[in-house]
Amino acid sequence: MTLFLLARRLVLVVLPVVLTVTLMPFYASAAEGRVYVISPEDGATVSSPFVVRFGLREWGIAPAGVDHPKTGHHHLLIQRGRNADVPLPPADEPIAYDDNHRHFGGGQTETTMNLQPGFYALRLVLGDANHYPIESMHSHIIRIRVTE
Ligand SMILES: [Cu+2]
Numbered sequence: 001m002t003l004f005l006l007a008r009r010l011v012l013v014v015l016p017v018v019l020t021v022t023l024m025p026f027y028a029s030a031a032e033g034r035v036y037v038i039s040p041e042d043g044a045t046v047s048s049p050f051v052v053r054f055g056l057r058e059w060g061i062a063p064a065g066v067d068h069p070k071t072g073h074h075h076l077l078i079q080r081g082r083n084a085d086v087p088l089p090p091a092d093e094p095i096a097y098d099d100n101h102r103h104f105g106g107g108q109t110e111t112t113m114n115l116q117p118g119f120y121a122l123r124l125v126l127g128d129a130n131h132y133p134i135e136s137m138h139s140h141i142i143r144i145r146v147t148e
Pocket residue numbers: 064073074075095103104105127130131
């Protein structure tokens with residue numbers, strides 16, 4: 001077999017198998033749903049007012065109070081500070097309702113924020129009809145800087 005044929009076989013046969021096996025966990029997790037912040041990007045510098053866009057894969061949005069499989073509404077958790085943590089809310093009670101835990105029970109997929117200048121950490125958490133956090137349906141923490 002020539003080197004060319006060997007190389008061609010590698011590309012046509014081996015590579016697709018390796019890629020499929022490597023990427024399978026990502027497809028599997030996507031099928032289970034994923035919550036993420038579309039914008040701003042992690043590490044972004046913004047000035048108020050700015051828009052936060054909520055991302056959701058596989059699952060759907062339903063307003064608070066509407067109980068339908070594989071749906072929920074977004075909650076934006078906000079903590080101030082350069083290295084602030086944004087802990088996940090307790091699983092056995094409704095998500096708190098205050099300035100650090102904002103509910104989008106109308107089914108909103110974005111919001112306009114007015115924050116004082118400073119560093120903030122944000123995290124999205126999908127909640128069910130009764131505002132309980134849905135297991136594993138939350139975003140990573142993203143960090144932003146708000147300037148004047
Ligand atoms: Cu809620």
